[in-house]
Amino acid sequence: MNKRTTMTALIGVVLAILPLLVGSKYYQHMLVIWGLYAVYALSLNVVIGYLGELNFGHAAFFGIGAYTSAILTTRYGVPVVSGPLFAALVTGLIGAVVGYLSLRSTGPQFAILTLSFGSILFTIVNYWVDFTRGPMGITNIPPFSLPFLKIDFTQARNMYYVVLVAVAITAYGCFALMRGHSGRAFIAVRENPQLAASLGINIFQTKLLGFIGAAALAGAAGSLYAHYLSVITPDMMGLQGVAAVIIMVIIGGKGTIVGPMIGALVYVCLLEVLRATGPLRMVSFGALMTLCVIFLPGGLISIWRRHMNETRLAEAGNTTVEHP
């Protein structure tokens, strides 16, 4: 555990000074996007990794969060700092309804159901032009701000620290969750629902709790995203958006905390690197993703794990019996 704490602290320090090391605004911008996606991917990871259900409607919560915050701050004069809270509240409520209706099924049916609910929310946002401005999107969303402090959060470097705090809180939240009673209930429900039920765990309630939490977190991430980019369109809720966040979680490694964060990094970097290939960008992206899924089902994190296991085995082999 001690080794793990040092590692975490080290990564934290590196992440904190990273924008000072990279001078260019372009890289700082990418770091902010990474952080936002990391929170977003971690929220989906609660459903995919911990509850073990494939949620195809998660992009809708991210989008609704962004829209809630954008509409409240641009039209109703709500202070920007409370945007993420309102966003989390609204997406949490919608998540409760969607979760209540779709968690009664499991497996592929759940995946299709959440996809349908995601499409319902997308259709509403896309067609309710009077309220959401439809496909035109919302522009001129005020940047993030803190009361009493005059910090310019349009600067990527400043925004990065806000986002980094959000990532840290989320990561620690996931860690604490998995240490606690609820997290263990999640795993029990994922691994063996019948056994979990026999131990007095209410399966439906446990799943619903996780689902609502994930939705609220995605909403908060969406709110920060809207205030950073200042422009949002319904596209972020479409099928491409759903595919993107699922890719992050799976490529990184579902069911872990570092995995989705790595996945978000890979996603952001890969799309930038592949920009050079022009029209081939999405094709090569799809191909890479499929290859990754076929040859590395456990995600990138599984390479590290395999390596750790091998060294551990080797160490054990050296200290104890040579060839048992």
Place this chain on the structure above:
Amino acid sequence: MPLPLDLKGATLDFILLGQQLANGIANGMGYVLIAVGLTLVFGVLRIVNFAHGAFYMLGGYFTYFAVQSFGVHYLLAVAIAAFLAGMCGLIANQFFFRPLRKEHEFIILLSSLGLSILLTNGSELLFGADPKYIESGFADATLDIGPVTVTQQRLLIFVLATMALAFVYWFIRRTRYGKMMQATAQHPEGAALTGINTNFVHAYTFVLACALAGLSGALVGPTAMMFPTVGDWAVLKGFTVVVIGGLGSISGACIGGLLLGIAEALGGGYISQGFAEAIGYVLIVVVLIWRPQGMFGISRGHKS
């Protein structure tokens, strides 16, 4: 004088209703073809294929190129498109699904998602993003059935789709291959023990499903535009139908598809076009509150 006018209004309403129903049934048949393929693949292979809509899109493009570039007659082009879509399905199964047979269902779902991204963006690269219009020669010609006027294209969709569905029914119920499919769907290991080559069954089920999707694209194409992302639309419609009808049920897919087509036509005709987009989702919610497994679905068996 007012009385006859009212009566005339009533008949007009009735004709309008008939018109909407006829259009709804034709569109619904297109959905049925997509959904039957989806539900077959799920029933036999236990795969939820996200790339299914891409085969609809491919069917449309194959028809377009056969008609436009090679000057083939539209009806022959439809057959070619369905065949080629089926062959693409065979290749897809071989490379994207067969290697993953033993993996968790997540992985297979994601592989299909990757295939969908690959096919959609690959088509955009090859065929361009601009919408293509398939010239069928039937789309502008109309036919009067009593007071209701239908385009010949819609009639053609109905007739050919019905023939295809009859073929599927005959194939599954009456032929050796169909019975092998049923056995594999019921119990894969048991089927393998009796000497059925389940890999072969999986392959031709996939071909059949993709050919049906391709046929749907080829038939529905001339009533709308073809563009690379049309597959996303198609797969969403397919899923909507499958959820309403029940995953794995062919009769559910048929009834669900017609229901969706008619509901959309009536919703679009009497309420608003925007509402027509959403009505499928309203149907989903209503059906699910009533029966979580869909109208004809059986509750999920063992988790593989």
